[in-house]
Structure formats: structure tokens, C-alpha cells
Amino acid sequence: MGYELSKEQMNEILSQLKEDYLIYAPKCFQDGGRFSDTDCIRYGEINKIEEIVFDKKAEYSFKEVLLPISQTLFYFTEDSVKEADAPKQGAIVFLRSCDLHSVKRLDEIYLRNGFSDYYYQRLRERVVFVLMGCQTAFDSCFCVDMGTNQSNEYDMSIDRSENGYQLDCKSNQLEKLLSQYATNNLSVTPAYVTETKTRVNIPSNLSxxxxxxxxxxxxxxxxxxxxxxxxxxxxxxxxxxxxxxxxxxxxxxxxxxxxxxxxxxxxxxxxxxxxxxxxxxxxxxxxxxxxxxxxxxxxxxxxxxxxxxxxxxxxxxxxxxxxxxxxxxxxxxxxxxx
Known part of the structure; x- marks a missing residue:
């Protein structure tokens, strides 16, 4: 279902979603860059739609939401073991098509690689993915040659428009929330790139x-x-x-x-x-x-x-x-x- 919402409507929706979810997206960390007096675009928790950086690539990926850099599995004493608690809230992650394709790779490794990783699974099943459309490719991207420039495996998509934001929703839960603010009278296709400045060629005879x-x-x-x-x-x-x-x-x-x-x-x-x-x-x-x-x-x-x-x-x-x-x-x- 396609919707067009204003900035104010999006913030009202995010406010309601935050009751049940932590919301992560690319955001700017001022003076947090690798060099003096530079900023860093990386994933962090957001409260308002204005915090999301749409026109720059996140220097770090979303994966630390599903795979924390340091994750406690269990606590132990001399005679007992206690499993670490799962997060009390689910997560909503705003990400681009290449990153959404990477979720398939993570799932393959952690859920279908001969076993199902319990700690990954309990996080994964509570994550909602929002696809951020790409109007143009960044200089180092080569997603087209890797076949990851377009994805349909999202719960919702979002693109900026002249009047605010256009969304395509596939989630019944999000659909109920969005319908309170706008009528689904649009046909929305997430933006995606068809060519990149950087090109790669993987030889067919590679062995x-x-x-x-x-x-x-x-x-x-x-x-x-x-x-x-x-x-x-x-x-x-x-x-x-x-x-x-x-x-x-x-x-x-x-x-x-x-x-x-x-x-x-x-x-x-x-x-x-x-x-x-x-x-x-x-x-x-x-x-x-x-x-x-x-x-x-x-x-x-x-x-x-x-x-x-x-x-x-x-x-x-x-x-x-x-x-x-x-x-x-x-x-x-x-x-x-x-």
C-alpha cells in the first residue's frame, strides 16, 4: 500500500512506534569522525525523521543491531548459569537495498548453516526493516554489478518527496498505523539505481x-x-x-x-x-x-x-x-x- 505523509505525520508515527520498538537509522554524529573536526554517519537510535541522513552513505553498517559488537550470552557463578535477558523491545531499522540484501547473508550463516543460532534468532525475529530508496549511487558503490541494487524484501519502504515522504507498506501492523494518517491512494516503488561509477567484473572461470x-x-x-x-x-x-x-x-x-x-x-x-x-x-x-x-x-x-x-x-x-x-x-x- 502506498502513502504520502508529511514530516509531522512521520514524527507522530515514529513516536507511537517507539512505545514498542527501538528505531535505528543512519544519523550524523558530530565530531565523531575518524579525523579531527569531522563528523561520522553511522547507525544510532533516532527519535525524529529529521535525524535520518538520506543523502550520505553510513560509514558503518546496520549489522550491530543484529550482531552486537560485544554480546553477553550468559552469566555464571561457581555453581549456576543464567542466560542473558533478551532486549525488551523490538527494533525498526532503516537501511538501503544493499544492506537489506546482506540480511539474507546473515540469515544464511546464523539460521541455516547447519544450525540456528539462538541469540541471533531471538533478535532477528523482532526486527522490522524499512528500505531507504537510493536516488543516486555513491562513488564507491558497485551494487548493480552484485545484483543488490533493488530489493522487495522489506516491511516498509521510504523515499523523500516534495511533500514529505512516500511509503510502500507490506506489514499489516504498520499498515494499521499508517492508515490513521493517510489514505492509501498511491502506487509507490522504492527508488533504486541502475548504474554505478565503480564497476566490478568477477571472471566466469574463477576457481x-x-x-x-x-x-x-x-x-x-x-x-x-x-x-x-x-x-x-x-x-x-x-x-x-x-x-x-x-x-x-x-x-x-x-x-x-x-x-x-x-x-x-x-x-x-x-x-x-x-x-x-x-x-x-x-x-x-x-x-x-x-x-x-x-x-x-x-x-x-x-x-x-x-x-x-x-x-x-x-x-x-x-x-x-x-x-x-x-x-x-x-x-x-x-x-x-x-
Whole structure:
């Protein structure tokens, strides 16, 4: 159902929704940027529609709503264990098409990868997704080539218009609320881009032979293994486990899972002191092939959604999209040496 609502009407709706939901969207954190006197666009809780940033890309993805950076799983004492409480409220998340496609990737890993992750599931089933239409693509986006520029898997969509905001609603619950403010007399299609400045080409003959290419050695010295590319990526899902013991009682504490990164030191450490993929180029190879090769072989579609955040965040200006475009020559190299 299509609606057009004013700013005031949208704020009244958000006010009612906040009784049952925490509402997250890209917002501006003043002076919160990586450099002095710069702002940061990232996800945070909002109260009014004016707080949502529609014309800039969020530097960090929405995923910390579903996968908290540090999440307590349970508390323990010497003789008891207590599961951590679930959030009392659900969540409404405003996100773009590429990020909405990444939810499918997160679901695949946490709900259908041979098991169903209880802690993820109890958050996931209480989340409402609002698709933010994209009028234009940002410089580093390559969503069109990854097939993630358009999505219909939303509960509601929102686009700015001359008179306020146009919405398409698929949720019965939200439908009842919206109908109190406007008559559904519009045909609304969320805006989406059909071309991007950045383009990628994944070779049709890409195989694991690419691992023998010399192209990965470039990243041995360029990459500083900070892991930022993993932390901003909406489809990276790795974590590590930490047991925290309280200082006032060393026999009590809590177990947390905390984001981890395949690009940082210690990720591949194993019992006995061994550590795999010590070279940064090997870590880059692992990450790239996970995003555009082995995940697709298992699930039929690429893990990468083309948001371009990894290109934007890298302090060494390493471009993931450029690396993808080097795969074709890398395959030629390894085929010639067979």
C-alpha cells in the first residue's frame, strides 16, 4: 500500500512506534569522525525523521543491531548459569537495498548453516526493516554489478518527496498505523539505481587456482591488518568468545561473543602455537575468495553486496573492488603456468 505523509505525520508515527520498538537509522554524529573536526554517519537510535541522513552513505553498517559488537550470552557463578535477558523491545531499522540484501547473508550463516543460532534468532525475529530508496549511487558503490541494487524484501519502504515522504507498506501492523494518517491512494516503488561509477567484473572461470597467483603478494606490505574492512562490512560475521571474570568475585563472570576479523593477528592461532595465514596477502586472499567464490559455490549467490564501505574505510587505500577486478588477470597468470 502506498502513502504520502508529511514530516509531522512521520514524527507522530515514529513516536507511537517507539512505545514498542527501538528505531535505528543512519544519523550524523558530530565530531565523531575518524579525523579531527569531522563528523561520522553511522547507525544510532533516532527519535525524529529529521535525524535520518538520506543523502550520505553510513560509514558503518546496520549489522550491530543484529550482531552486537560485544554480546553477553550468559552469566555464571561457581555453581549456576543464567542466560542473558533478551532486549525488551523490538527494533525498526532503516537501511538501503544493499544492506537489506546482506540480511539474507546473515540469515544464511546464523539460521541455516547447519544450525540456528539462538541469540541471533531471538533478535532477528523482532526486527522490522524499512528500505531507504537510493536516488543516486555513491562513488564507491558497485551494487548493480552484485545484483543488490533493488530489493522487495522489506516491511516498509521510504523515499523523500516534495511533500514529505512516500511509503510502500507490506506489514499489516504498520499498515494499521499508517492508515490513521493517510489514505492509501498511491502506487509507490522504492527508488533504486541502475548504474554505478565503480564497476566490478568477477571472471566466469574463477576457481581456487587463483590462490596461486602473485597478485596477493602486493597486500603483504600494503595491508596493516587493522581489520576495519571486516568491521564495516555488513556480511562479515566472525566472532571470538571471551570469559570475563569479575574483580570482586573471581569465581563469577560472564561469557561474551565479540566481533573478530580474519585480517588481524591472532585470528588463525591454534593449539600448539601454530598460526595460519600469517602474511597479510594470504589474509586478503581468504577474505576476497570468501566473498566472491566459496560462499557462492555453497549458496548460489555472492556474499559481497557491493556497498563499498571497505573501500571507504581502509587507511591504506586498498580497494576491494579493484582487487576483484584483478582476478581476471590473476586467473590468466595461473592458467599460463599450468
Amino acid at each position: 581456487y587456482q587463483i590462490g596461486n597467483s602473485n597478485m596477493w603478494r602486493e597486500y603483504d606490505t600494503r595491508c596493516i591488518n587493522c581489520g576495519r574492512c571486516n568491521f564495516v562490512c555488513p556480511t562479515c560475521t566472525c566472532f571470538t568468545m571471551q570469559d570475563i571474570f569479575y574483580t570482586d568475585n573471581e569465581k563469577a563472570g560472564e561469557r561474551r561473543r565479540v566481533w573478530a576479523s580474519c585480517m588481524v593477528d591472532g585470528y588463525t592461532d591454534v593449539a600448539g602455537g601454530a598460526s595460519y595465514r600469517q602474511k597479510n596477502g594470504d589474509r586478503m586472499r581468504f577474505k576476497v575468495l570468501h566473498k566472491v567464490l566459496d560462499y557462492k559455490e555453497r549458496n548460489g549467490y555472492h556474499m559481497c553486496v557491493g556497498c563499498g564501505r571497505c573501500d571507504d574505510i581502509c587507511p591504506e587505500y586498498i580497494s576491494f573492488s579493484h582487487c576483484i577486478n584483478k582476478l581476471e588477470n590473476g586467473m590468466k597468470e595461473v592458467m599460463e603456468h599450468e
